Amino acid sequence: xxxxxxxxxxxxxxxxxxxxxxxxxxxxxxxxxxxxxxxxxxxxxxxxxxxxxxxxxxxxxxxxxxxxxxxxxxxxxxxxxxxxxxxxxxxxxxxxxxxxxxxxxxxxxxxxxxxxxxxxxxxxxxxxxxxxxxxxxxxxxxxxxxxxxxxxxxxxxxxxxxxxxxxxxxxxxxxxxxxxxxxxxxxxxxxxxxxxxxxxxxxxxxxxxxxxxxxxxxxxxxxxxxxxxxxxxxxxxxxxxxxxxx
Numbered sequence: 001x002x003x004x005x006x007x008x009x010x011x012x013x014x015x016x017x018x019x020x021x022x023x024x025x026x027x028x029x030x031x032x033x034x035x036x037x038x039x040x041x042x043x044x045x046x047x048x049x050x051x052x053x054x055x056x057x058x059x060x061x062x063x064x065x066x067x068x069x070x071x072x073x074x075x076x077x078x079x080x081x082x083x084x085x086x087x088x089x090x091x092x093x094x095x096x097x098x099x100x101x102x103x104x105x106x107x108x109x110x111x112x113x114x115x116x117x118x119x120x121x122x123x124x125x126x127x128x129x130x131x132x133x134x135x136x137x138x139x140x141x142x143x144x145x146x147x148x149x150x151x152x153x154x155x156x157x158x159x160x161x162x163x164x165x166x167x168x169x170x171x172x173x174x175x176x177x178x179x180x181x182x183x184x185x186x187x188x189x190x191x192x193x194x195x196x197x198x199x200x201x202x203x204x205x206x207x208x209x210x211x212x213x214x215x216x217x218x219x220x221x222x223x224x225x226x227x228x229x230x231x232x233x234x235x236x237x238x239x240x241x242x243x244x245x246x
Contacts, residue, residue, distance in 0.1 A: 060245050094107070095141065107141050110122075112238055119207055121154070126145050155208065216242060219241055
C-alpha cells in the first residue's frame with residue numbers, strides 16, 4: 001500500500017519530511033597498542049626459553065646480587081658466554097617507554113610487582129654510575145638498579161597491617177618460610193613481637209617470604225590489565241616472573 005503524504009497548505013512549497021537522525025555507536029576505549037608497550041633490556045626481559053643475551057644466572061632472589069661479582073667487577077656466572085662487568089649493568093637502561101629497538105625515552109622510575117602477592121617495589125635511579133656519566137645520563141633506571149633494588153625491596157620487613165589481614169593458615173605458612181630462610185642464611189635478625197610467634201623464637205618476616213620456594217629470577221615484563229595496581233599506569237609497572245628454586 002502506498003503511503004499518503006499530506007499536501008502543504010496553499011502558498012507554501014512542498015518539502016520532504018526530515019529523516020530521523022542516525023544512531024551512532026559509542027567509541028570503544030582505546031587499548032594499548034604494541035607501539036606503546038615499554039621496551040625491556042634483553043638482560044632483564046622475561047624469557048622462559050633462554051635466548052642469547054638473556055641474563056640466566058640461576059639467581060636465587062635470596063642471594064645478594066652484589067656477591068655475583070668478583071673483586072674486579074666481573075660478573076661471576078656458570079654460563080661461559082656471559083661476560084658482563086658491573087659497570088656495564090650500571091650503564092644499561094633497564095626499560096624505555098616503547099619497544100621499537102629501545103629507542104624510546106628511558107624510564108626514570110618503575111614499579112615491580114608479583115602476581116597474586118601483596119608486593120610493590122619502586123625502583124629509582126641510583127647514584128652509582130660510571131665516573132664519566134653526566135647527570136642526564138644517570139637519571140634513568142639501570143639494569144643494576146633493578147637487580148639491587150629488587151633484592152633490597154624483598155629484604156624489607158612485612159607490613160604488620162598486611163600480616164594481620166591474612167588468615168591464620170597463611171600466617172603460619174609465612175612464618176615457616178621465614179624460619180627456613182633464616183636457617184639457610186644463618187641469619188640472627190629478630191622481628192617485631194607478634195610476627196614470628198610459634199617458632200621457638202621471634203623471626204623477622206621479610207617480603208621475600210611471600211615467594212616461598214619460587215625465588216629463582218626469570219625476568220620482568222610489562223604488567224597488563226588487573227596486574228596493574230590501583231593508582232598506577234600502564235607502562236610504569238612490571239611483573240617479576242619467578243620459578244621454583246633448585
